[in-house]
Amino acid sequence: MKMQRRTFLKTTAAAGAATILPRRVWGANDRIGIACIGLHGIGGMHLGQYLEMEDVDVVALCDVDRNALDQAAQKVKGKPVLEGDFRKVLERKDVDAVVAAVPDHWHALVALQAFEAGKDAYIEKPL
DSSP: OOOOHHHHHHHHHHHHHHHHSOSSOOOTTOOEEEEEEOOSTHHHHHHHHHHTOTTEEEEEEEOSOHHHHHHHHHHSSSOOEEESOHHHHHTOTTOOEEEEOOOGGGHHHHHHHHHHTTOEEEEOOOO
């Protein structure tokens, strides 16, 4: 039996889609709890972008600089947790994902510990 081109395309498209489906399906009322780690420079920019998203709650802010924490907290509606140690942020149940803008030598450590804690992570790699 000879396979039709359209049948082949439909089959391969369906198989490809199955491999890229998200591991968790979010409902219409679900929101993502984000923790921003590192709030200077690009981290502050990320925070501003997440604050504009309707389906995201910034639930925790983390930076070793207390002044940066206090300034960032003023931008967030509600009361995010303020923390100086990223490991404590990773322990939180309300944090679904972390966004880290940390110095280069911290990238791997933050990412690996976030993954071990079951969190999604966005870590920028500098050029």
